[in-house]
Amino acid sequence: MKSLLSVQSHVVHGYVGGRAAIFPLQTQGWEVDNINTVNFSNHTGYGSFAGSSLAPEELDSILTQLETKLNVQYKALVSGYIPNADLIRTLSQHLPRLKRDGGYYLLDPVMGDNNYMYVDKSCIKEYQNILLLDDLVDIITPNQFELELLTGLRITCKLTLIQAINKLHQEYNIPYIVITSVSGEIFDSQTNDIFCVVSSSQGCKVFKVPMIKSYFTGVGDLFSALLVDRLEKNDMDLSTSVNQVLTIVSWTLKLTHKSALLAQRAAAKNENAGELVGKINDADTMKYLELRIIQARDYYSYDGPGEFVETDMDRLLD
């Protein structure tokens, strides 16, 4: 049995955080232990929500129990949304113990997107401290904005992007890096595409993913969960794993978008209901755009070559 510890958010309704990550992992045979860093009614994109965060002392006592009484041994660790610096620090104090039997750790430094931070600035320092711990973080999956926060570098072109990635490799010794979304401008793209950049000892590669015009939440959480699973199955081959993950994610988003349109039309009883574009803080569109994590079940085992073309970063630089 492969077991894994997931540390991220819980919502009663909808699919973000652990709710987007755990079921896909379980379908792939992972025994997932899950610590809920928050316990909310729904994700914050609805504009209203209720609930509270886990207290740091409680996180400490739960982790201590797992380590000392239950003697858990994890093959993988994943952390996602952690709402404040105290909780990040508490987790970091336990990470070396949790990794003592080997296993690998994927850190998704969830802090914000599109120049907007959804946690306090003090979290940056705590994540940097985790990165400084010896041989702790194996895989990191920031988006462009989170990469900027962690490295302190503004990313304005391919060269600054490479610089930031190299900083993670060299200063922090992180072997596997995935920048889940880099804006089209960096790659002089005229079309609406998302660029996903991966870097490891295999080199630095770029994937171009067509953007679906809508606001989805929880995609990054699904992404990192699937990546943990794929890396295990592909002997840590990053390029192949990311291509497979991007493929599964794109199918899931297409399914979500299609079902959302149908649901919205059924509700509106109007065949001509306009284009459905999810907007943040708009509960009326958000409720239709929850990821179809359950209905996408059969996608998660995909192990083909991947639908996306990978390009060497070097070839894009001239």
Added chain:
Amino acid sequence: MDNKSLLSISSHVVHGYVGNRVMVFPLQYAGWDVDALNTTNYSNHPGYGSFTGSPTTPDSLVEIIEGLKKIHDFRTYDIILTGYATTADVLQAIKDELIKVFQKVGTGKRPRWIVDPILGDNGRLYVSEKVIPVYKDIFSTGYVSLITPNQFEFETLTGVKLESWQDVKEAINEFDQTYKIENIVISSVSIDGQLYCVGYTSSTKKLFSIPIREIPCNFNGCGDLFTALLSNAFYNNNFAITPELISDVVTKLHKILEFSYEDECKKQNHTSTDEPIKLVRDIRVIGAKEFLVRDYTHELLHEVVYL
């Protein structure tokens, strides 16, 4: 919502499989969108001897439910399932919040409320006895579609000790007259040394039993898993309790428990000369997932007895 959906109110543990942790995955694997409201946030279940973490307070449960009601219409749930409630206050809070939902249901679709009155097992309460009258209040509301007590719980609720089929019939009749709940399933009753699962439907007064092939071992979390499997089967069977449905649930559960038992033996390097394993703390719902989607509706039909 474009899919069948269910709200499950039960416990959360970080490690292991009881409460929502043993219920959510099997339901999801059967295609349900499961909203999970956690009544606890514990490191593990008490069967390990110690645990850390804390129960959710009644206030914070109410806050979360009220928050959820702002963005989600509870009447769209196909099923609302209430399981482990830590205290009478918690159960009371859940009851009050759900009653408001059912009172608003007009002639339209209404969620089926399935209540697992978790009180204890093998002659022992594991919640305060103050919880008992709150369950009785819940049964009196007229909104509950199905209850799934075990033998001890049904005995505690009716005050009748179940030692013969005559006792079972009398207890069910009396309970039916008092509460008029549409369906009752007693997850297990021991009569003359044999375990049975018992089903009853109020409208038809049909009462039947199916024998359970007992594995000589205790399994933590099997009552919760039973209720989850039964909820799915109940929905698929147009909300009717029939022998087919009980055959399916009891057989699925048997396969999963058998798998768990064998896996536990392997884990402990157990050999045939060792003392038999008496307790499996964690049912292997993930490892045994293939059984969740098999159909066993005909497996035990030849053993059904109408009482």
